[in-house]
Amino acid sequence: MSGSAVAGLATLATQHISLRQAFAADPERATRFSTSACGISLDYSKNLIDDQSWQALQHLAENSPLKASLQAMLDGAKINHTEQRSVWHMMLRKNDVSGLTLDGEDIGAAIADCRSKMTALVNQLHQAQYIGYNGKAITDLIWIGIGGSLLGPQMAVEALTPYHCSPVKLHFAGNIDGAVVTDVIKNLDPATTLVFVASKSFGTEETKQNALAVRQWFTDHGADAKAIAQHFWATSSNIQAAAEFGIIAEHILPMWDWVGGRYSLWSAIGLPVALMIGTQHFAQLLQGAEAMDQHFINAPFSDNMPLTLALLGIWYINGFGCQAQALLPYSHYLRLLPSYVQQLDMESNGKSVDIDGLPLTDATAPVIWGDAGTNGQHAYHQLLHQSALAVPADFILPLNPAHGLADHHQRLAAHCFAQTQALMQGKTLQEATEECLAGGMTPAQAKALAPHKVSPGNKPSNTLLLPELSPYYVGALIALYEHKVFCQGVLWRLNSFDQWGVELGKQLSGPIYQALAGQDASKLDSSTQALIQAFLQQKK
Template sequence: MTSLTQTDNWQQLQSLAQGLNGQHMRDWFKQDDTRAQRYTSQACGIELDYSKNLINDEILAALYGLAEARQVSAKRDAMFAGDIINHTEGRAVLHTALRNFSGQPVLVDGQDVMPEVLATQDKIKAFVERIHSGSHKGYTGKAIKHIVSIGIGGSFLGPKIMFEALKPYWYQDIKLHFVANVDGCHIQDVLAGLDHEDTLIVMSSKSFTTQETLQNTLTAKAWFLQAGGTQQDIAKHFICVSSNIKAAVDFGMDEDNIFPMWDWVGGRYSLWSAIGLPIALGLGYENYRQLLEGAYEMDRHFVEAPAEQNLPMLMGLLGIWYTNFFAAQSHVLLPYYHYLRGFPAYVQQLDMESNGKSVAGDAEQVDYATGPVIWGSEGTNGQHSFHQLIHQGQVLIPADFMLPLNVPNQDDTHHAMLASNCFGQTQALMQGKTYDEAYAELEGKGLSEEKRHALATHKTMPGNKPSNTLLFSQLDPKTLGSLVALYEHKVFVQGAIWGVNSFDQWGVELGKVLGNNILAKLTDRDAALDFDASTNALISRFRAANQ
């Protein structure tokens, strides 16, 4: 197989990138008053303005050509069809089936998975109704008022961040609490403020053996029993999402309250499965269904829209453009909406766990950069800290700005200020400030010529820094579902072009195995230490401090 970097498409893009030397987006906007209109696309309630990017029609055509040559559309169709595209684990990749409202079957190994998917959705709906109506009571007859969701990775980030983002839609009679960290301080702090008689524990672990999740659940169980509950009472206060039904029943859970998982759903894509049960409990089932429907609409857009109007394709190709042809090592997400502040962390796992790979599907080491570092924070806080690096640093950092045009209980002054900062930042990154502009600003400031020149040099900003702006009328459940699916498919596009398997995570698995090996040495103080010298010394220090 010809190396990606040696293909004609790649070589053409390298040439086009070099051809931009000396060109500036500021001039492009002056020369073309239709640029913003031409480089804006809409779908599923989301408007993407990608005009402030280092692109022109020729570059876009070359990027579309790269996607075609790398068979992105064919790989996309194989995913939706249930083909085994996670080849290292021999699995289909069908998180999209979990939000499939087409009425059409989805086959895995010749079997339609949709009846089981729909049955699970009905089970979630019925359980949520029992909790919200008060018909499901704790062992002393109290209605459930608090829900503690215990998970790790996608089983934690998905429910927590989606729930936080939709605060205006919270079901007010239920309070959700999320626990992931195996640090005992976290679970202890959460449980300390709760009454065990009106608390429901939702444990999410496909295997029922995930170290952090299992230990936190065992701690919650001990808390429940010490507070007065019995082993028989656990069935009314503990439920789980798992494929290991026997382990859950042995724990004390009611088999009717065990929700299934499937091998063809990866953890970072699992919020659409019963892992999303805490979201449904916290928002109500209808709002949860709207989240699924928004994702389904983005799925259809990804499949049906031509490349030049396809939001995931556009964003994925722009990411390729900067990562591989401008040596961009990171990508920053900047939501200008307080409730969406956790979204960068969600995309961080989604992107970096998916495409942080160095081996292509043909088992060959790649000779090009793959997944970038994903990071970010809410606006406008970042403007007073890390935006400085984006404006004047030496490394190119592409940015995604996100803003709802309307927010619940809107204060027009606050929201206008928020929007002005968002739009002002994208403008400043694009146009920058020339030396002459900075020099002119200092006229009449009483500075010597030498000082004026020096200060103007420091105040000069190169601009030409790329950004996308994503606008939506409001962040309701449906729009959030579309937004999450947009980034899922963007990651897919990039993985398909790089030729990596975006659906395994062997680096994560190695950490789990080594962590378990070390745990055995920490708990058995007499066990011989047979690791490297540094690890042995660290274990010895821990043993000495915990005698």
């Protein structure tokens, strides 16, 4: 898909569509613009599309390299060409991994071995058979990671709270802010605490420094090298660095270069999820994701749910100039999903050059934001309804709750559906005026107040319904957004699997850290120098 083809969407988008009129004219609109996959249903009828524009978007997909790119990914081609890496995270959730080979390596055997080690460790912890250095069973596990090594498992653990069955308590430590690791360890006992360091390179600064702080905490409580080796595990590809830290080889689970961090939940990075919900339920999480994989691979473009979401996103970004998208889960347990999708989408497709290294002429990834409903209705939904900004929104609702308060859930669903209806139809000046008059206002009062109650409507949204928030459906939902991001990357002709922009800040932080320690800062810009001086002055 060329940049000019994407730019052509802006011309097509100028043809005004009134959603109110579209629904009034077509009683079957909701049926025609809906689809389902893996038990998840998608209603995309409240979008600014008609048959002509939707056919045009389908045409763009059909004439893109999407099919060839998907096949290249499945074949293990190094589609992450800037890092010369394959993209094989889908293989991690396959039920049958036998015979999987990549570059001469038996990947299937490696995946099976990793799963076996995860299961053995989780069983030990659940059965209080993992004994610490003073003879007591492990009661707590600290998971140290950042980015994809933290966001994925943290989100999934939260989403599947009703399935928690672990006697071992889980604690996440990610940010390099010292308050994080301090708060985690302050009420724990190192003698009954297991530590997992999740870092592919074993050199990520935030993860390394937090791991060092926790190791020092062990040492301060009398733990020797043998105790450290007993209590520390890692997921890493840098065996030597982990060994130098004090982690023995038997305690290192693999990380492969064909799995990007933001796609690593399905690997050993998912161990916190397996710990909290049990390995059988973790297997169901993988099954849900694999089911969505198969739908994505085999479904025709006209009925392909990830592609549908991708095309709608491109329609608004490149056709209407929208720069943001709201992700609004109507589930307390899915409240971390927007944060997870932020990294998945924005780190993948927030790029400025195409696969050939040439400047992109069209916008790509949107700013993703959101929170659990109904909290947002009393905050930023005001902007969604009455602002001149157009912010497409995905509403996500599990149909069956994990709690017994049926009326609560019925009210939650009513709010969810009402928000999508209100965004679509809005409130006209005439309707607002009539409402004011019906409330007892004089005509003059109604005329003064009514304009403030007008909502323009015609604001697009999707509604995703899950039967329930079970491991299977959570797995399918996550994979759905993964594939959506992949489709958009292909259609924009960019590499969704590198993140060189992230590296720049890391590179610049080194010299600044040295300057904060008192070394020469004269080569830095004047603003940074002033900030450093302010820090040093306060430190004194």
